[in-house]
Amino acid sequence: MNERLGPLIPEIALAASAVIGLLAGAWLPRHRQWIVRLMAACACLTGLAATGLAMTQAATVDFGTSYAIDVATHTVRVVVLAATLLVLCLSIVTVQGHKRETEFYVLLQLAALGTIILSGASDLLLLFAAYLLASVPGYALAGFLKDSLATEAALKYYLMGALLGVLMLTGVTLLYGVGGTTSYPLLHTALAAAPHGAVAVGVLAVVAGLLFKIGGVPAHFWVPDVTDGTSTPIAAFVTTVPKIGGLAALLRLLTVAIPASAIDWPLLVAILAAASMTLGNLAAFFQTSVNRLLAYSTISQVGYLLMAVAVASRSDLATQSLLFYLAAYAVTNLGAFAVVAQLPHARTLADYRGLARQHPGLAAVLIVCLLGLVGTPPTGVFLGKLEVFTAAIDGGYGWLAVLAVLNTVASLFYYLRWLAPALLRAPAESRLRLLRPAGRWPAVGAYTAGVAALGLGIVGGAVLPVVTGPLIH
Amino acid sequence: MLSAIVFLPAVAALALLTVPARAGRGAFVWPWIAVSAVDLALVVAAWVGYDPHDGFGWTENVPWIPNAGVGYHIGVDGLSLPLVGLTAGLFLAVAIYSLRETRRIKSYVCLFLFLQTVCLGLFVALDLILFFLFFDLSIVGMFFVIAGWGHGAAARAAATKFFLYTFVGSLALLLGFIGLYLAATPHTFDMVVLIRTNPLTGQGLYGGLVLLAVALGLAVKTPTVPFHTWLPPAHTDAPATGSAILAGVLLKMGTYGFVRIAMPMLPESWRRYALVFVVVGVVSVLYGALVALAQTNVKRMIAYTSVNHMGYILLAVGAAGILAGTDTQARSLAVTGAVTQMVSHGLLTGALFLLTGVLYDRGHTYDMAAYSGLAARTPMFAGLTALAAFGSLGLPGLSGFIAEFQIFTGSLPSATIATALAVLGILVTAALFLSALQRIFLGPLRLPDAPGTPGVFSDLKASEAASIGPLLALAVAIGVAPRFLLDVIEPAARTLTQLVAG
Numbered sequence: 001m002n003e004r005l006g007p008l009i010p011e012i013a014l015a016a017s018a019v020i021g022l023l024a025g026a027w028l029p030r031h032r033q034w035i036v037r038l039m040a041a042c043a044c045l046t047g048l049a050a051t052g053l054a055m056t057q058a059a060t061v062d063f064g065t066s067y068a069i070d071v072a073t074h075t076v077r078v079v080v081l082a083a084t085l086l087v088l089c090l091s092i093v094t095v096q097g098h099k100r101e102t103e104f105y106v107l108l109q110l111a112a113l114g115t116i117i118l119s120g121a122s123d124l125l126l127l128f129a130a131y132l133l134a135s136v137p138g139y140a141l142a143g144f145l146k147d148s149l150a151t152e153a154a155l156k157y158y159l160m161g162a163l164l165g166v167l168m169l170t171g172v173t174l175l176y177g178v179g180g181t182t183s184y185p186l187l188h189t190a191l192a193a194a195p196h197g198a199v200a201v202g203v204l205a206v207v208a209g210l211l212f213k214i215g216g217v218p219a220h221f222w223v224p225d226v227t228d229g230t231s232t233p234i235a236a237f238v239t240t241v242p243k244i245g246g247l248a249a250l251l252r253l254l255t256v257a258i259p260a261s262a263i264d265w266p267l268l269v270a271i272l273a274a275a276s277m278t279l280g281n282l283a284a285f286f287q288t289s290v291n292r293l294l295a296y297s298t299i300s301q302v303g304y305l306l307m308a309v310a311v312a313s314r315s316d317l318a319t320q321s322l323l324f325y326l327a328a329y330a331v332t333n334l335g336a337f338a339v340v341a342q343l344p345h346a347r348t349l350a351d352y353r354g355l356a357r358q359h360p361g362l363a364a365v366l367i368v369c370l371l372g373l374v375g376t377p378p379t380g381v382f383l384g385k386l387e388v389f390t391a392a393i394d395g396g397y398g399w400l401a402v403l404a405v406l407n408t409v410a411s412l413f414y415y416l417r418w419l420a421p422a423l424l425r426a427p428a429e430s431r432l433r434l435l436r437p438a439g440r441w442p443a444v445g446a447y448t449a450g451v452a453a454l455g456l457g458i459v460g461g462a463v464l465p466v467v468t469g470p471l472i473h
Numbered sequence: 474m475l476s477a478i479v480f481l482p483a484v485a486a487l488a489l490l491t492v493p494a495r496a497g498r499g500a501f502v503w504p505w506i507a508v509s510a511v512d513l514a515l516v517v518a519a520w521v522g523y524d525p526h527d528g529f530g531w532t533e534n535v536p537w538i539p540n541a542g543v544g545y546h547i548g549v550d551g552l553s554l555p556l557v558g559l560t561a562g563l564f565l566a567v568a569i570y571s572l573r574e575t576r577r578i579k580s581y582v583c584l585f586l587f588l589q590t591v592c593l594g595l596f597v598a599l600d601l602i603l604f605f606l607f608f609d610l611s612i613v614g615m616f617f618v619i620a621g622w623g624h625g626a627a628a629r630a631a632a633t634k635f636f637l638y639t640f641v642g643s644l645a646l647l648l649g650f651i652g653l654y655l656a657a658t659p660h661t662f663d664m665v666v667l668i669r670t671n672p673l674t675g676q677g678l679y680g681g682l683v684l685l686a687v688a689l690g691l692a693v694k695t696p697t698v699p700f701h702t703w704l705p706p707a708h709t710d711a712p713a714t715g716s717a718i719l720a721g722v723l724l725k726m727g728t729y730g731f732v733r734i735a736m737p738m739l740p741e742s743w744r745r746y747a748l749v750f751v752v753v754g755v756v757s758v759l760y761g762a763l764v765a766l767a768q769t770n771v772k773r774m775i776a777y778t779s780v781n782h783m784g785y786i787l788l789a790v791g792a793a794g795i796l797a798g799t800d801t802q803a804r805s806l807a808v809t810g811a812v813t814q815m816v817s818h819g820l821l822t823g824a825l826f827l828l829t830g831v832l833y834d835r836g837h838t839y840d841m842a843a844y845s846g847l848a849a850r851t852p853m854f855a856g857l858t859a860l861a862a863f864g865s866l867g868l869p870g871l872s873g874f875i876a877e878f879q880i881f882t883g884s885l886p887s888a889t890i891a892t893a894l895a896v897l898g899i900l901v902t903a904a905l906f907l908s909a910l911q912r913i914f915l916g917p918l919r920l921p922d923a924p925g926t927p928g929v930f931s932d933l934k935a936s937e938a939a940s941i942g943p944l945l946a947l948a949v950a951i952g953v954a955p956r957f958l959l960d961v962i963e964p965a966a967r968t969l970t971q972l973v974a975g
Contacts, residue, residue: 376613377606386602387541390651405644412640416633424620424629461538468540
């Protein structure tokens with residue numbers, strides 16, 4: 001058997017650090033809980049280093065055929081670990097000295113671990129286990145603040161997750177029933193001969209669960225409430241990180257396990273993509289809370305990301321475009337959230353009035369990240385969008401690309417509604433206190449993310465080959 | 474060399490960012506003037522060192538994102554070099570004019586330096602994505618100029634309208650570029666390769682759709698009727714310097730796109746749909762002129778004459794795609810005229826907008842009815858405005874005549890009726906400029922007496938004269954001795970004509 005632990009160092013590091021952190025945290029005095037944070041950061045760095053080394057090696061599968069380690073897994077590992085580091089950076093001000101500080105770091109690491117396993121899972125049962133591992137810490141994180149808004153957010157998140165989780169388990173059962181196996185490569189051949197109706201229902205149910213993870217329409221209802229109800233670093237995490245693994249999992253499931261003859265999944269995903277980008281945008285139009293605006297913006301971004309999944313079997317560009325877009329989207333979105341985290345008193349768009357005069361550096365990060373989310377060159381998301389649009393047209397979904405372009409234009413409207421007061425108006429004396437910065441660490445996070453959002457576009461030539469390659473079958 | 478020309482202003486902007494804002498106006502504007510002068514000198518050197526029969530000169534080609542078919546490929550030819558020169562010159566003029574600017578001077582100078590890099594970069598880009606990058610950044614930069622230094626709250630609305638319109642256009646452009654990219658084997662965004670291989674030849678409808686997307690994006694930027702509605706408010710509410718750059722340089726990005734991208738890369742579709750461009754051109758000419766005639770706001774009037782002038786360019790490039798009843802020489806003449814018109818319009822309209830800036834500075838209104846008899850008080854202002862207006866209406870001896878004469882002569886054989894109609898546009902512009910001059914400068918002296926106006930209407934200050942004068946001197950030079958310009962444009966126009974003819 002191929003039960004090697006060497007290729008799994010990033011996952012093991014996260015799991016070990018989470019478990020040891022939980023135990024250690026129980027004994028550490030409150031002012032020394034930073035040790036757990038340091039351990040978490042070390043685990044992330046270890047994982048990043050191990051992935052960096054492993055990337056040069058050929059793709060493999062581990063533990064039978066259940067865990068694939070290929071370009072998608074590697075990319076998701078790097079992006080998730082880097083994103084977790086950023087969130088750790090943002091959260092210091094919020095959770096430092098909190099009586100449940102250790103729990104926060106542990107939950108963060110477990111959710112990150114679940115997300116990474118989602119991307120590598122090549123077996124329906126492992127996929128579902130990863131789904132739970134990525135979700136359950138998320139519920140707890142959403143309710144971390146324990147006030148009424150956070151409780152409501154956590155409950156909504158949990159109920160939605162439980163419902164779609166059960167649905168997903170049903171789908172797994174159904175596919176196992178008609179296919180006789182849970183391993184992706186074996187399912188591919190088995191499902192081709194299975195009754196199409198049952199396969200279609202099973203695929204739909206599994207996709208529904210993943211759709212919840214990525215926050216796509218119609219499983220998106222938790223996104224705005226969670227984003228608005230919890231503290232900003234947690235909102236940044238749950239709207240950005242699970243998506244990364246969820247989309248990679250969707251890509252792997254549909255291309256590796258589901259034969260094209262059983263169900264027209266490209267069309268299904270294309271419709272979901274169209275619905276996500278359009279509804280997300282329309283809902284974002286007249287939001288006045290920055291958190292809710294970002295929440296709807298992430299829903300519309302899922303739409304663009306799903307475009308790449310829709311053409312995964314029809315265009316060679318699909319995988320690389322999805323993985324690159326994921327990386328660029330993660331840093332850009334976290335950059336926007338980092339600015340919000342740095343200005344905890346500014347809750348509405350109007351509160352940002354005069355940001356450019358008050359904090360020119362933060363305003364620059366906000367410009368880069370918001371225009372980046374629109375897809376203005378030379379940011380990373382621009383290159384991602386360019387690749388995704390190209391893949392969509394190449395894969396025969398020209399209408400989807402046109403719709404995405406129209407949505408991009410529409411999205412400009414609400415990003416500008418945020419940018420305009422921040423950049424153009426002078427700050428009102430009476431409201432200056434709203435722009436009080438939170439501290440040093442969120443600023444570090446914001447600048448790092450801003451530089452990365454821009455840098456990914458400029459050095460895209462070096463990054464793109466790294467995320468290029470076929471998924472292992 | 475070209476990279477230095479393009480990125481010198483941006484580097485200067487980064488350096489100026491480190492200077493504290495309280496250092497005073499001079500600490501920012503004088504370095505800007507110096508950088509622009511050096512940049513212009515470099516462009517002149519590049520011009521002198523360029524052989525017009527060489528095709529693309531001063532090229533640099535470095536892989537940037539090879540996996541996506543994107544390269545850092547830049548170079549100039551006879552179509553782009555005049556526009557590079559225009560951009561460098563106009564930015565220098567704007568820099569000198571800005572010696573009198575007082576509001577938030579640090580951000581202002583850095584923003585304009587950034588815009589300068591973007592504009593120069595667009596005209597030297599030989600890669601579609603590089604072109605798109607600069608195209609989009611020009612929109613972002615101009616948005617901040619209008620919104621940040623325009624006239625009041627209306628400016629923000631105008632800036633947003635400008636942003637949304639031109640951004641929609643740019644995304645249509647992007648779809649077209651992706652269409653071109655996918656058609657080429659191997660996939661590439663490199664303009665030179667795409668021009669050489671012509672991947673969309675014989676593709677029928679696909680080629681037509683790509684042309685539609687590209688033309689839509691460029692038509693918004695140019696702008697042509699019916700996509701021009703963002704232009705008047707943007708101009709009216711922008712600061713004078715912003716208007717000068719917007720009209721002088723940014724509009725040229727649209728028309729330049731037609732001769733650089735649409736025509737040579739989609740020759741077959743261009744020939745098939747050439748008549749559409751001719752018709753849109755003539756409608757823009759007549760509509761722009763007639764609406765301009767009805768304006769009482771002098772800046773709006775000039776904005777509409779821009780629609781009119783861009784219409785001539787569309788007419789010329791459209792006519793260059795109609796092969797029947799014409800020969801290479803006539804079509805090449807039309808293209809030469811179109812490029813000359815881009816330069817001429819940049820100089821004259823740039824000067825006109827700076828002059829209206831002077832008017833607003835003294836009288837705080839653009840309403841023509843508020844002024845009368847200024848000529849007696851301000852001879853230099855009146856003289857320069859008259860010169861620019863006569864140039865704009867196409868008086869022989871000025872650059873506008875050289876351009877429009879070539880356009881009409883070149884377009885007449887293939888698009889006879891359209892050209893005949895377009896000539897009427899000249900009549901209307903002549904009427905509107907003459908009546909505007911008469912209203913503002915002749916008759917009994919009358920000045921706006923709104924609160925806050927200085928009361929006395931002083932003539933041009935030295936910095937204003939030094940910025941506007943050279944632009945008009947250049948327009949006269951092109952009008953009297955155009956060979957230095959035409960020698961560069963003509964070979965490139967001939968090449969383009971042959972490419973379009975297939």
